Amino acid sequence: MIGRAILAGMHSVSEPFLPSFILxxxxxxxxxxxxxxxxxxxxxxxxxxxxxxxWDMLYARQLYAMAEGPLAAELRETLEIWAVNMSSKVFQPRDHVRSKGHLQLSDDLEWVVDADAEQVAQSVRVEVEGRGGAGDLPRIRVSPDILPNETRFWLVLALAQYFIDENDLFARELPIHVLAFRKYHADIHRPDTPEAAEEAPFYAIQKALEYFQSAGHAR
Incomplete structure (x- = not known):
């Protein structure tokens, strides 16, 4: 059901663009x-x-590409500590949570409105590819495909922060997805395996769906 809803949204994208994000x-x-x-x-x-x-796909693929190095561990720790803290605030009013600074993933991330071309060290495009066969979920393509691990680290955090700032629904769901990733990596496959890169996003979607359905019945 989730996959069909996402695909419907992808097919509604107007020409000539598929959605993409340039960081x-x-x-x-x-x-x-x-x-x-x-x-x-x-x-x-x-x-x-x-x-x-x-974002789930981006996170899974960047962890796989980063292997089990120190930056991959730091990325997971950064997100998981934030998610544990946020998990108790999922249903609090977004304005209140935002005003307390709880939606900031890293104090070291700084948004720039007008980038000076001479100051750009690396440009990365994350493109959504939503035109597959019937029933296919959209995929992503990151270019260039060879990136330093430090860039991969900030790519994951920056796109998450961008979505958090733009979309309260994303901000509410993200901590549950991050914690689902943590469980998947602990119980099923390590993040540096091809299985995790492919399966963990589906696992996160399913666990988040179960969580919010259960929470809805309890409220």
Whole structure:
């Protein structure tokens, strides 16, 4: 059911664009060397309910590409600590949660509105490919496909933060998905396996669906 809904949204995208997101990673300012400045631009339209699936795929594939190095572990830890903290706030009013700063994934992520081309260190495109066979879920393509692990780390966080800032539904669902990923990686396949790269997003979608259905019955 989820897959059909997402596909319906993908097929409604107007020509000539499939949805894509261009992220530009800039050189840090000399007085803020620990900050990671990022500019992001969306091309085409992605239905809000499809954003979580796109991010799930990105997260799974970047963890696989990063292997079990220190940055992969740091990425998982960053998201999982945030998700544990946020899991008790899922049903709190978004404005209240946002005003407390709980929706900020990293203090070192800095949005840039107008990127200076001379300051761009790396540009990455995340493109949604939604035209497969009947019943196929949309996929993503990241280019270039060879990236430093540090770029992969910030790519995952930056796209998540962008969706959080744009969509309260994504912000509510993300912590449950992250915790589902943690369970999958602990109980089924490690994040650096091809099985996890392919299966973990489906697992996260299913576990989140079960969680919100159960919570809905309990409320």
């Amino acid at each position: 530009q990673f800039l050189l840090p300012a000399p007085d803020r060397p620990q900050r990671t400045p990022v500019a992001i631009r969306a091309e085409g339209e992605l239905p809000e309910y499809a954003q979580i699936w796109i």
